Amino acid sequence: MQLIFEKGAPGRHLSLLPPCDVPEVAPQRPRTEPLELPELSENELTRHYSALCKRVHGVNDGFYPLGSCTMKYNPKINEELAALPGFTQVHPLQPEETVQGCLEVYAQTEALLNEITGMDAMTFQPAAGAHGEFTGLLLIKAYHRHRGDTERTKIIVPDSAHGTNPASAVMAGFTVVNVPSGPDGCVDVEALAAAVGPDTAGLMLTNPNTVGIFDKNILEITRIIHEAGGLCYYDGANLNAVMGLVRPGDMGFDVIHLNLHKTFSTPHGGGGPGSGAVGCKAFLAPYLPGPVVRREGGGFRFAAPEHSIGRVKDFYGNFTVVVKALVYLLTLGKEGIPEAAENAVLNANYMMARLREKYAMAYDQLCMHEFVMSLENLKEETGVSAMDIAKGLLDNGIHPPTMYFPLIVHEALMVEPTETESKETLDEACEVFLRLWEQAHTDPQALHDAPVTTPVRRLDEVEAARHPVLRYAGA
């Protein structure tokens, strides 16, 4: 396929761009060569993007059960309201009194999310989940330092954590202590108790965890950390399973991040942009990045928290993403939010129950919003790996689930159907999974050869990683 730069011809143009309505100025240092921009007719342009669309698989194309990512449907009403001129025709440097509506969006979203999570204050500056983790850890660091306690240098992370957790802890200047999971996939409480001490700054945990199980010892876990003088950080990656039902604040967490682009239906992937809102208990609020929105009199204003760690992003974060999350919250309401969580859990359990017939479950018990299968035995019997099954799914119009994650499960496929998929879609997907299982036994070579219906066949990931071609040869 040709790049857009290879199409068209000099002088060709289209009517989509409005005429320039700002006066031209003579730049101080003008370019010596003209920009190499594509010049296309409208027809060429639309065909180019339609052709690109046909070469990808998105949420609009089919089932997309990417575990631990919560790739949920993004309702179109979110986009419609975020595109209102009052939200788009504003500038971040405008005086507060002229953007009261935008400030109210922050205040209202904060209030609703605080209620859902059991937190007291929130910042919307972080641009994505890992950025939120980093911000949350800086709050923990600032808290200990402000108390004059500089010995707390270690963050405890269970081995089932998202890879970003230890990475964020290191970025924030901490040393990571790994604690193992027990055979049930939950934190090994004894190992945790042995790992804490006067050097413990905090714990990072996802609950439900990365294997889709709600850690039943959560109150004991957070108590152990608190008694050792540490704080508890909740990674909100899996909040979708429990939103409106259980609050991280009630589980004993002091600081959390939410992925508005996972749990609250704002776009995820493809550049998002995301929003990794960070919430905290009142005692950490003075350290939040500034500015935050405060209600004052009949209106709203920006304020700097007293001991703020400073900005973590320009201005106030990805504003229209917050608008979309608020639309989602208001559309679903107090009844709809927990119902979405319940349906996410129901859908995952439904699929797990149907697939259990053939596929080995890594943790064979009721799951939350996602479940992990281990294809280790299938690979031993037939030579067909999790990768081969994933490629086979592509030929059936299904985006593969998360593969080879979490690392503690061999030949893992991690399925998260989300709440918005119908029973028909789930049934169809289950039948595809079961058919591929049969095929692994009858014609394993066909699965080694998959995919055959996609624009490109099996990619050489090793070659791509060892010798990446990062530059367009024609430039």
Added chain:
Amino acid sequence: MNFPADLKYSKSHEWIKMLDDTTALVGITDFAQSELGDLVFINLPQVGDAVTKEEAFCDVESVKAVSDVMSPVTGEVAEVNEELLDAPQLLNESPYEAWIAKITGITEFEELLDAAGYQALTEQQ
């Protein structure tokens, strides 16, 4: 699966070859490379780095995941195998020749296994 008898092994799947009483070469085992799959990148330690037994001193990346390589000894990095930077596949092709680092001034060892003991460990996994 290959388990050379002249090497010692750690439970976290590194091999160690003693050059003298306080100097050794360290690499990852055949079992480790086979579990990781095709390796595409290695983040080598630096010469002069202090390493501690049972703590990460290097990481490797395969098409599946990034994994820490743990040091079986406490000592100092004297040399690294820079050939691996351009050819991480050597870790797959000949894991016992593709040493990662030479450690000197070794003061402590973790509890190491001999070839038979390590083979038994891999068979349990």
